[in-house]
Amino acid sequence: MVKICCIGAGYVGGPTMAVIALKCPSVEVVVVDISAPRIAAWNSDHLPIYEPGLDDVVKECRGRNLFFSTDVEKHVAEADIVFVSVNTPTKTRGLGAGKAADLTYWESAARMIADVSKSDKIVVEKSTVPVKTAEAIEKILTHNSKGINYQILSNPEFLAEGTAIKDLFNPDRVLIGGRETPEGQKAIQALADVYGQWVPKERILATNLWSAELSKLAANAFLAQRISSVNAMSALCEATGADVSQVSYAVGTDTRIGPKFLNASVGFGGSCFQKDILNLVYICECNGLPEVANYWKQVIQINDYQKSRFVNRVVSSMFNTVSGKKIAVLGFAFKKDTGDTRETPAIDVCKGLLGDNARLSIYDPQVNEDQIQRDLTMKKFDWDHPTHLQPMSPTSLKQVGVVWDAYEATKDAHGVCILTEWDEFKGLDFQKIYDHMQKPAFIFDGRNIVNAEKLREIGFIVYSIGKPLDKWLKDMPAFA
Ligand code: UDX
Ligand code: ADP
Numbered sequence: 261m262v263k264i265c266c267i268g269a270g271y272v273g274g275p276t277m278a279v280i281a282l283k284c285p286s287v288e289v290v291v292v293d294i295s296a297p298r299i300a301a302w303n304s305d306h307l308p309i310y311e312p313g314l315d316d317v318v319k320e321c322r323g324r325n326l327f328f329s330t331d332v333e334k335h336v337a338e339a340d341i342v343f344v345s346v347n348t349p350t351k352t353r354g355l356g357a358g359k360a361a362d363l364t365y366w367e368s369a370a371r372m373i374a375d376v377s378k379s380d381k382i383v384v385e386k387s388t389v390p391v392k393t394a395e396a397i398e399k400i401l402t403h404n405s406k407g408i409n410y411q412i413l414s415n416p417e418f419l420a421e422g423t424a425i426k427d428l429f430n431p432d433r434v435l436i437g438g439r440e441t442p443e444g445q446k447a448i449q450a451l452a453d454v455y456g457q458w459v460p461k462e463r464i465l466a467t468n469l470w471s472a473e474l475s476k477l478a479a480n481a482f483l484a485q486r487i488s489s490v491n492a493m494s495a496l497c498e499a500t501g502a503d504v505s506q507v508s509y510a511v512g513t514d515t516r517i518g519p520k521f522l523n524a525s526v527g528f529g530g531s532c533f534q535k536d537i538l539n540l541v542y543i544c545e546c547n548g549l550p551e552v553a554n555y556w557k558q559v560i561q562i563n564d565y566q567k568s569r570f571v572n573r574v575v576s577s578m579f580n581t582v583s584g585k586k587i588a589v590l591g592f593a594f595k596k597d598t599g600d601t602r603e604t605p606a607i608d609v610c611k612g613l614l615g616d617n618a619r620l621s622i623y624d625p626q627v628n629e630d631q632i633q634r635d636l637t638m639k640k641f642d643w644d645h646p647t648h649l650q651p652m653s654p655t656s657l658k659q660v661g662v663v664w665d666a667y668e669a670t671k672d673a674h675g676v677c678i679l680t681e682w683d684e685f686k687g688l689d690f691q692k693i694y695d696h697m698q699k700p701a702f703i704f705d706g707r708n709i710v711n712a713e714k715l716r717e718i719g720f721i722v723y724s725i726g727k728p729l730d731k732w733l734k735d736m737p738a739f740a
Contacts, residue, residue, distance in 0.1 A: 262287045262454070265339035267369050269293035269302055269328060271309055271424075271531070271600065272386060272417045273345035278317045279428040281326035283458040290327045290335040295647055302328035310599040310626050313425035337376045341451065343415075344369050344397075345386040349644035350535055358641075359542035361390050361535070365646070370397045374404035382447045385414045388480075388532055390539045391473045394437070411447035413438045414469050416476035421530065422597035434464045437472025477540045481556055484533040486521040488562040494524040494726025495569060504726025505708065524726040526679055526706030527567040527605035529594030531644065534560055534603050567605050570677075571612030573723055574704050576736050578675055583617035586698075588669040591680025591707075592624035592632055599626035602643050605706070606679040607635050613677075614659055621661045623669040625682055629662035636660060667693065675702035681709050694718045700732075 264280065266273045269291045281289040293299050301308035307318060318326070329335055336342055346365040351357050366389060373383060383401065385394050394412045401410040414437035419427040434455045438444040445466075452464050467475070490508050497504040504524045512519030528534075537556050544553035575582050594604035601607070610620055614636070622632055633656040635643070642650055663669050666685065670676050670693045678685055686709050694701050703715055704723045712722040712730075721732045 262341065262450075263339045264289045264341045264343065264454070265335040266291045266343040266345055266386070267293075267332065267336065268343075268345035268347070268387070269295070269298050269308075270345060270347075271311075271421060272419070273343065274302060274307075274309060275311055275314055275317075275419065275424040276345070276386070276417060276428060277343070278314065278321060278326060279425065280454060281321040281324075282317050284454055285325055287454060288325050288327075289321075290329055290339070292329050292332040292335050294330070294332060296330050298647070299328050299330045310597075311421065311424045312597055317425060333372065333376045336373055337378060339381065340379075341382045341384060341454075342373060343384045343386045344373075345417075347644050347646055348387045348389050348535075350538055350641045352639075352641050356542055359538045359545075361388075361393075361539055363389065363393065363396070366393065366397065367400065370400040371404070373410075374401050377406075377408050377410075380409040382411045382413060382450060384451065385412065385473070386417055388416065388476055388536055388539075389473065391470055391477070391543055394469045394473060409443070411438065411443055412469065413447055413451055414472035414476075415451060416472060418476075418479065421600055422595055429458070431459060431463065434459050435467060435472050435475055436464065437467045437469040440468055477536045477543075480532050480536040481540050481559065483521055484528055484537060484563070485556075485559045487523075487525065487528045488559045488566075490522045490524045491527065491566045491725075492562050494566075497726040498729055501728050503728060507726075524708065525566075525605070525681075526570045526609060526725065527563045529602070529604040529606075531600070531602040534563070535644070563605075564608075567608040568612060570605075570704065570706055570725070571609055571616075573733070574613065574675060574677060574702075575616050577702060577704075577721065577723065577733055581616065582613055582675070585618055585674040586672055587613055587618045587620055588666075588673040588676045589620055589622040590624075590666055590669065590676060590678045590685050591682055592622055592627045592635075593680050593682075596680055596682045599624075599631075601627055601631055601635050604635070604679075609677065609679060609706070610636055610660070614657070617659075619659050619661075621663055621669040621673065623663050623666050624680060625684060629656075632662050633657065633660065667696070671696045672698060673701075674698045675704060677704045677706060678709060679706045681707035685709060690715055690720070691718055694720060 266277045277289045277291045298308050346369050348361045351360045351362040394414050398412045416435055436448050436451050438448040448466050455464055494504040508522040512522050537560055541553045541556050592606045666688055700721055702721045708724050712724050715722050721730055
């Protein structure tokens with residue numbers, strides 16, 4: 261029986277391993293983590309991450325050929341294939357601070373593998389890491405090998421949160437990078453055999469190690485670039501009276517461009533896009549390519565611009581001040597169908613509003629108060645360290661209330677900001693919300709999910725990203 265061990269029971273490791281266990285009943289899969297509470301949650305009825313369909317997959321395999329454990333060393337020692345899916349935060353100090361990946365956790369995982377291994381292993385890089393990390397890991401392993409043979413593979417994950425199980429069941433492609441030696445090719449084949457149990461062969465692509473690593477960064481950079489492109493257009497649409505949804509539909513019908521990832525929004529978030537682009541920028545700079553680095557940097561700058569543009573709209577529409585006003589924030593997760601808040605645009609929007617002294621009442625169906633308070637008080641990039649190493653939640657912000665109901669959040673509010681496109685927000689009773697709000701009542705739709713015309717009929721002043729401006733907003737002084 262092939263034994264797989266995955267180090268890191270996070271958003272990537274957990275769902276990926278659960279699906280491998282489901283699809284490969286003859287493979288034993290153990291997911292290990294240094295965080296005891298996280299492992300306890302994986303072994304309970306309340307999984308540590310919210311992902312549609314995940315509960316069913318875990319229920320079917322857990323205890324059969326899927327196990328979660330804190331006994332990292334034992335399971336690594338026994339495994340034939342070790343996936344490494346640990347945190348790769350952005351460095352906050354020293355060389356490459358603010359851009360380069362901090363490989364502390366990766367390196368310590370590699371050293372541990374070297375320490376405990378007694379048999380040959382295939383080590384699979386599954387976290388997003390900069391190009392050439394596999395080479396570094398290979399060096400650590402081979403210099404401490406004690407005669408054991410290691411093959412390093414890069415197998416980047418392309419799942420998107422909220423649709424992780426669907427993406428894993430039916431991936432566009434599985435990318436496996438490895439050495440171009442006979443041993444390297446054999447290792448690629450061993451991993452391809454695992455995926456081959458449910459993924460059609462033509463979708464399993466073998467590349468060299470570096471191409472696989474770079475492809476992951478490139479794919480995320482291309483996707484983020486589409487969003488920044490449409491968001492840049494949204495600003496121009498507002499200035500000129502065009503409708504960004506019509507523009508992106510028209511653009512997307514060109515089969516060379518395609519319709520996906522062209523929804524204007526308050527900004528992209530998530531654990532990958534910004535981090536991967538920062539890595540890409542750093543790699544370009546290190547390779548003497550400042551023009552290429554600056555090109556990709558713009559994708560992040562437009563994203564930051566979009567978030568601050570949104571805050572400026574809110575403040576300028578409400579007579580240039582939100583001081584002491586209650587603003588309801590609907591949605592805090594970085595997208596719908598996930599409880600994940602890493603790099604969510606809601607953090608910057610909320611901080612911007614708090615900077616102008618607003619009082620916030622936040623509701624998200626999947627994010628709890630503790631998480632929101634942490635996010636609003638944590639330093640940049642601290643979010644990407646293992647939970648037990650993150651700073652404790654400091655005294656919570658008094659101006660921020662977190663409630664469990666959209667009507668409660670909007671009661672007596674002066675304005676409502678929609679920051680995540682949760683389906684339930686589309687079905688809210690906006691007449692009821694309007695009746696209980698201060699007047700004039702404002703709605704700022706950062707995801708273009710409400711019917712602005714209907715809300716205007718009720719009496720709301722509505723701002724929708726990239727749409728022709730409400731008369732009220734047009735008459736307001738221009739904002740910076
Ligand atoms: C992304 C990649 O899609 C995935 O392949 C990779 O493995 C990890 O990074 P993820 O971050 O989970 O996945 O979500 P994704 O669906 O890509 O959304 C990222 C952000 O872009 C979200 O904040 C989302 O709201 C935003 N977005 C997406 C838009 O603003 N407009 C769009 O048209 C699409
Ligand atoms: P991702 O989104 O990439 O899956 P997460 O932060 O959700 O990232 O998960 C990474 C996990 O890796 C965390 O649960 C963390 O506790 C775990 N981890 C980090 N370093 C180690 C290590 N050396 N051994 C085992 N687990 C680790």
